[in-house]
Amino acid sequence: MLNYYFCCLLALLPLMSSAQTAPATQPPVATAPQVLARPASPRQLFPGLFEAVQLGRVFADGKTFVDAVPRQRPTTILAAWKREKSQPGFQLKAFVARYFELPADGGVPFKSDVQAGLRHHLDTLWTVLARPAAPAVDPADSLAAYRSLLPLPKPYLVPGGRFREVYYWDSYFTMLGLAEAGKGQLLKDITDNFAFLIGRYGFIPNGNRTYYLTRSQPPFFASMVMLLAQERGNGELLRYRGALAAEYRYWMRGAEQLKPGTAARRAVRLPTGAVLNRYWDDSDQPREESYAEDVAAARLSKQPPAQFYRHIRAAAASGWDFSSRWFRPGGGLGTIQTTDMVPVDLNCLLYHLELTLAEAAKLAGQPAEARLYTAKAAQRKVALMALTWDTKAGWFQDYNWRLRQRSPVRTLAGVFPLAFGLASAAQAARVGTTIKASFLKPGGLVTTLTETKQQWDAPNGWAPLQYLAIEGLMRYQQQPLADTIARRWMGLNQRVFTQTGQLLEKYDVLHPNRKAGGGEYPLQDGFGWTNGVLLRLMNRYRVGE
Helix, strand or coil: CCCHHHHHHHHHCCCCHHHHHCCCCCCCCCCCCCCCCCCCCHHHHCCCHHHHHHHCCCCCCCHHHHHCEECCCHHHHHHHHHHHCCCCCCCHHHHHHHHEECCCCCCCCCCCCHHHCHHHHHHHHHHHCEECCCCCCCCCCCCHHHCCECCCCCCEECCECCECCCEHHHHHHHHHHHHHCCCHHHHHHHHHHHHHHHHHHCCCCCECEHHHCCECCCCCHHHHHHHHHHHHCCHHHHHCHHHHHHHHHHHHCCHHHCCCCEEECCEEECCCCCEEECCCECCCCCCHHHHHHHHHHHHHCCCCHHHHHHHHHHHHHHCCCCCHHHCCCCCCHHHCCHHHEECHHHHHHHHHHHHHHHHHHHHCCCHHHHHHHHHHHHHHHHHHHHHHEECCCCEECCEECCCCEECCCCEHHHHHHHHCCCCCHHHHHHHHHHHHHHHEECCEECCECCECCCCCCECEECHHHHHHHHHHHHHCCCHHHHHHHHHHHHHHHHHHHHHHCCCECCEECCCCCCCCCCCCCCCCECCHHHHHHHHHHHHHCCCCC
16 A cells, blocks of 8 residues: 555645745646545445444434544454344444544543633643644554544644544634744644645545545635735745645636536526635535434425535535524525525635735736736626625625525625625625624624524624624724724633633623533534634733733
């Protein structure tokens, strides 16, 4: 068996190595990555046993089994299971414990010293959440190919709690804190890891697990590269230019062949001929990490199971899993319609990616390519603003391309056009008014205006959305409102930390003394993006110095 890391490096070379040797005026050509075969996921490796464990709810968290490490080859384990399962006294949980090394329970093994203060806690967490590089698989290790964790060549950070792997969009907000903490090398390592994943798989998966290899997440890689460029100079745009172009191709694949009013994978061609994008997952099966939950939910939905699973998976790709944002108005999870939506946040991120590619081409001395990407960004902006701006509501809302109408659901995704500079001054002013009237709560900004018991709905608030709202308002000279949001959010984080010694994945912004809830799993401690955003805001406002 070839050394896994050697194969991965071969795939990555067209994207990164040539950028180091080429002169500034001759950047690497943005050729397609040499994508290799994807490793098998737990359900593919352990058919029958996988379903028995997940549907039997052997573990309280469906993520436990898919993160477990096999102690024997799948053929050996499956043969033993088929031989033993019908024997008297057979216990499936004991069988799994015998043949798999289970992940540790309890999340982050760290108890904070509240008296030492919040800054000390944050500084310590960078070490607690750090994971070493796992660049190579020893050819002598015959079980290496059966682990769900995908190797990465550089050190990285996990979010915390049940999330034991790197996550795509989480990482950008974690990196904000790393930049504030002066951890420039780790900042670069994480960016290199994502470029590596693009080279290995042709895109950045949801996380570095085999069961995430059917989908990506909100494309913040361009923002990561720009953050690194602020630390190290514009040469970073040239260094990662090939990886940026490869990610863009992933999102736009198939767009050229689309007829007006149709969609394929992540691309949607509108009746006008303009192309925008949607969230998508290549699988139409239940998510392996939430298998029992998806199967149960599909039984309650009137949609065909494959269609329901596709929408569920696309919502996971959006990072908003789950929210009334994706449901039919007034409906629940069974009405989910994620792939029917043109999301405002995703298209703002791709607008930013197009402008980043234009800037990289300009630096490379290729003005024609720079003009091409600039034109693509301008076209996207015109189409997106026309479809998503609701004059009456004073808000940017997702667009249902199948129904050819704007979604009536208002969510904090509506701040992305401010954060990335697509909104006009008049639109930004209206957004500010709507934030004050509807979204601003005692602990910060609420994610949506509807309570559904889904975690990406009221009363919950999330660090990345607070940050983007603050940045967007500041970009349009609405400093007092940005300050109010920042101080309320920091105050809520500090209050919960003082009470519990924890920084959490999400917060209840309506009831600051109540724990956030909703979703498929308990509230998680850690927590990467909360830490990153909080430190960035604390330094900006000189809190706790």
